[in-house]
Amino acid sequence: MSLHLHNITFDCADARALADFWSRLVGWNVYYDDDPEVLVAPHFPHEGPGLLFIPVPEGKTAKNRVHLDLSPEHGTRDETVKAAVQAGASVLGDHRKPDGSGWVTLADPEGNEFCIERGVAERGLAAPRAFRIGS
Missing domain, CATH: 3.10.180.10 (2,3-Dihydroxybiphenyl 1,2-Dioxygenase, domain 1)
Incomplete structure (x- = not known):
């Protein structure tokens, strides 16, 4: 069996702010819509891996x-x-x-x-x- 690494996911408090930090660091783009999840990837759609930021209540x-x-x-x-x-x-x-x-x-x-x-x-x-x- 082989698998494709699609995203590396980060739980976070502020998905857009953390995605912005990582976007600046790795030089990729930030993608978001009405969903609270935010994606950082070189382009969209991406073949992976991307960085996915999901807001969670706990720190x-x-x-x-x-x-x-x-x-x-x-x-x-x-x-x-x-x-x-x-x-x-x-x-x-x-x-x-x-x-x-x-x-x-x-x-x-x-x-x-x-x-x-x-x-x-x-x-x-x-x-x-x-x-x-x-x-």
């Missing part, structure tokens, strides 16, 4: 068990961290090392954790090979 109470690891397509990790903070993120942990490796853990305006790593150009790496377990 975040613990550390995320799943989070996004992001790396810049253009620019550097440090420039991306600075832009994220300017957009409303807060730094939770700085794991950068003197040799340039490492990452920065941040939280979006509603406290959802995400990490920013170095981009491929900064790492000087080729893309990893893909394989399927059991084949």
Whole structure:
């Protein structure tokens, strides 16, 4: 069996505000209608994955068990961290090392954790090979 990853969903208090933050961070568009759910995607309709924001009455109470690891397509990790903070993120942990490796853990305006790593150009790496377990 294979599945298509359609959306990554965030429970939140203010779907439009949080979607706006993530739209600025990843450079995608915000889509909404009369439904309280808000979608952030490169285009509509999207083949996925998109970021879906659903308002819920309860607030975040613990550390995320799943989070996004992001790396810049253009620019550097440090420039991306600075832009994220300017957009409303807060730094939770700085794991950068003197040799340039490492990452920065941040939280979006509603406290959802995400990490920013170095981009491929900064790492000087080729893309990893893909394989399927059991084949």
